[in-house]
Amino acid sequence: MATTTKKPTAKKTASRKTAPKALDAITMLRDDHKKVSALFDEYDKSRSATKKQNIVSTICLELSVHATLEEEIFYPAVRAALKDRELVPEAIVEHATLKEFIAKVDGKLPDGDMFDAQIQVMGEYVKHHVKEEQNEMFPKARDSKLDMAELGQRMMERKQQVLAEPQQIPKKPAAVSELPSEVPA
Numbered sequence: 001m002a003t004t005t006k007k008p009t010a011k012k013t014a015s016r017k018t019a020p021k022a023l024d025a026i027t028m029l030r031d032d033h034k035k036v037s038a039l040f041d042e043y044d045k046s047r048s049a050t051k052k053q054n055i056v057s058t059i060c061l062e063l064s065v066h067a068t069l070e071e072e073i074f075y076p077a078v079r080a081a082l083k084d085r086e087l088v089p090e091a092i093v094e095h096a097t098l099k100e101f102i103a104k105v106d107g108k109l110p111d112g113d114m115f116d117a118q119i120q121v122m123g124e125y126v127k128h129h130v131k132e133e134q135n136e137m138f139p140k141a142r143d144s145k146l147d148m149a150e151l152g153q154r155m156m157e158r159k160q161q162v163l164a165e166p167q168q169i170p171k172k173p174a175a176v177s178e179l180p181s182e183v184p185a
């Protein structure tokens, strides 16, 4: 019983091998925040030192890449668009503290209560920083004229670059004296 029903032709999907579609900048940053927060929770529940060490190393990489994208692309754009004199400088100073946390824990073997306490305090610090970004900076940035799709595209391209060559990630905190002191015109 030959049916004449033709097999539905596969829908022509965009099969071009292109980079994944970029998310808008704020969605991308919020997704990173969620991911890192889940990793801190996972650390909390873990008992094995090896597992903890792997989680810490993922946290440090995620935070370093994230901070690089913010400092190189997102923050300067926000600072210019909002003529901001407060939120971005404060966030950069907080990143410097975060990088000190990273330097202390990355690659170290979680060897007891003091190490766990460091991760705990680091997680609380990250939470505080994220809250300020999400509650203060992002809503203002969203209301500005910034093109979040374009920023997201640039951030995603930069992310792929730094993930391919992690040595491009600045290890040292930017010295506060190196920060632009004037609000861009």
Ligand SMILES: [Fe+2]
Binding pocket: 067, 070, 091, 095, 129, 133
């Ligand atoms: Fe940040």
Ligand SMILES: [Fe+2]
Binding pocket: 029, 033, 066, 070, 130, 133
């Ligand atoms: Fe962030």
